[in-house]
Amino acid sequence: MATATIPTLDHDVKDIGLAPKGKLRIEWANQWMPVLQLIRKRFSEERPLEGIRISACLHVTTETANLAITLRDGGAKVVLCASNPLSTQDDVAASLVHDYNIPTFAIKGEDHETYYRHLEAALEHRPQITMDDGADLVTAVLSKHQELIPGIIGSTEETTTGVIRLRSMAKEGVLKFPVISVNDADTKHLFDNRYGTGQSTVDGIIRATNQLFAGQRVVVAGYGWCGRGFAMRAKGLGADVIVTEVNPTRALEAVMDGLRVMTMFEAARIGDIFCTLTGDKNVIGAEHFKLMKSGAIVANSGHFNVEIDIPALGSLSTAKRQTRDFVDEYTLADGRKIYLLGEGRLINLASAEGHPAVVMDMSFANQALSAEYLAKNAANLAAKVYPVPAELDQQVARLKLEALGVTIDKLTAEQEVYLASWSEGT
Numbered sequence: 001m002a003t004a005t006i007p008t009l010d011h012d013v014k015d016i017g018l019a020p021k022g023k024l025r026i027e028w029a030n031q032w033m034p035v036l037q038l039i040r041k042r043f044s045e046e047r048p049l050e051g052i053r054i055s056a057c058l059h060v061t062t063e064t065a066n067l068a069i070t071l072r073d074g075g076a077k078v079v080l081c082a083s084n085p086l087s088t089q090d091d092v093a094a095s096l097v098h099d100y101n102i103p104t105f106a107i108k109g110e111d112h113e114t115y116y117r118h119l120e121a122a123l124e125h126r127p128q129i130t131m132d133d134g135a136d137l138v139t140a141v142l143s144k145h146q147e148l149i150p151g152i153i154g155s156t157e158e159t160t161t162g163v164i165r166l167r168s169m170a171k172e173g174v175l176k177f178p179v180i181s182v183n184d185a186d187t188k189h190l191f192d193n194r195y196g197t198g199q200s201t202v203d204g205i206i207r208a209t210n211q212l213f214a215g216q217r218v219v220v221a222g223y224g225w226c227g228r229g230f231a232m233r234a235k236g237l238g239a240d241v242i243v244t245e246v247n248p249t250r251a252l253e254a255v256m257d258g259l260r261v262m263t264m265f266e267a268a269r270i271g272d273i274f275c276t277l278t279g280d281k282n283v284i285g286a287e288h289f290k291l292m293k294s295g296a297i298v299a300n301s302g303h304f305n306v307e308i309d310i311p312a313l314g315s316l317s318t319a320k321r322q323t324r325d326f327v328d329e330y331t332l333a334d335g336r337k338i339y340l341l342g343e344g345r346l347i348n349l350a351s352a353e354g355h356p357a358v359v360m361d362m363s364f365a366n367q368a369l370s371a372e373y374l375a376k377n378a379a380n381l382a383a384k385v386y387p388v389p390a391e392l393d394q395q396v397a398r399l400k401l402e403a404l405g406v407t408i409d410k411l412t413a414e415q416e417v418y419l420a421s422w423s424e425g426t
């Protein structure tokens with residue numbers, strides 16, 4: 001875990017000279033984030049976060065930059081660190097510091113020690129609100145920085161794995177402040193996890209390998225929101241998609257979506273490209289590597305780099321070399337070669353750019369509105385995991401439809417009575 005010393009840097013980025021490129025890319029993303037733009041405009045006028053210190057541990061991407069700017073324009077004092085050692089866009093980190101005056105601690109490819117030093121730097125800000133993608137800040141506060149707890153009014157969480165960690169903290173009674181589970185908003189996981197991860201995971205695998213999906217056997221581990229999205233897009237590109245699952249309902253859904261479902265043991269023998277999206281650990285392990293074809297490509301798009309048992313792959317191998325950016329070739333004792341992408345870290349952020357701005361618009365609109373909600377209501381909230389209030393979730397959907405130029409019908413008075421009544425059956 002982290003070093004004991006608390007750094008006193010006001011930023012730590014790879015190269016501040018990358019700022020001009022980062023600024024252009026941040027502005028590019030901004031134009032596809034109309035909902036966040038509307039929130040930013042209102043925040044600039046109303047300043048609902050005036051003076052509130054926010055530490056955010058998120059993937060440092062162009063979309064996150066626009067969230068950080070929105071919070072800043074709402075009056076918050078924002079500090080940002082990376083939520084994954086490989087997901088940082090160095091030009092964006094540089095621009096946040098140089099052009100937007102947002103202290104940022106994130107370098108793509110940073111080692112374990114630097115990752116945790118950056119987390120410490122974000123906590124040195126003494127946050128009143130923490131924003132996590134994977135619950136690392138909350139975990140650090142609860143395990144090593146309890147002195148910060150009295151000052152924290154609440155936290156928000158972006159991803160499925162983080163929410164699972166936080167729920168287990170709440171269950172064990174160790175959570176000490178309210179957390180809003182942004183991931184569980186309909187306008188987040190139904191779109192970001194499904195369409196965002198779906199497309200960007202395909203993008204990440206293609207950018208790393210330049211493989212054709214058509215005609216390949218693509219094995220998707222986990223048919224949750226992310227897995228469904230990835231399977232859907234891989235199928236659309238002509239892949240023969242195979243799903244592995246542990247949940248019978250999800251497995252059944254995959255069958256009825258027209259996909260082959262089998263165990264990883266069976267899939268390991270025939271797959272060409274494997275991708276884990278489960279939030280679980282050791283989903284692909286030694287017993288599977290032993291069966292894989294030479295040339296098999298293995299990637300992960302779940303939150304942590306534990307879904308593929310990389311140490312097991314290492315110990316089965318006699319040689320390892322990097323053959324392309326984000327591609328490590330492992331040679332097994334019998335000469336077979338297995339290609340691991342992005343060191344087993346979420347491939348859509350490691351070798352591509354993460355989710356497109358259009359979809360992060362909704363996720364980060366939920367983040368911004370949840371921060372405002374915490375600022376206004378935290379005094380009445382307990383140390384639990386709360387959903388995003390339904391009215392905020394629906395507000396995001398309404399604004400997004402408006403931005404897309406889509407209008408929908410409204411219930412008539414007669415229909416409202418009908419739908420609310422149990423007696424009108426005919």
Ligand SMILES: NC(=O)c1ccc[n+]([C@@H]2O[C@H](COP(=O)([O-])OP(=O)(O)OC[C@H]3O[C@@H](n4cnc5c(N)ncnc54)[C@H](O)[C@@H]3O)[C@@H](O)[C@H]2O)c1
Binds near residue numbers: 192197223355
């Ligand atoms: N790459 C990204 O940008 C990105 C975006 C959003 C979420 N995530 C992460 O992706 C992971 C999945 O998120 P989700 O929202 O789809 O979660 P989910 O809970 O909807 O789906 C996970 C699925 O994996 C299945 N599963 C668990 N263990 C398994 C195993 N051993 N073998 C096969 N299937 C197994 C579960 O039954 C479940 O259906 C999480 O770690 C989440 O934090 C990544």
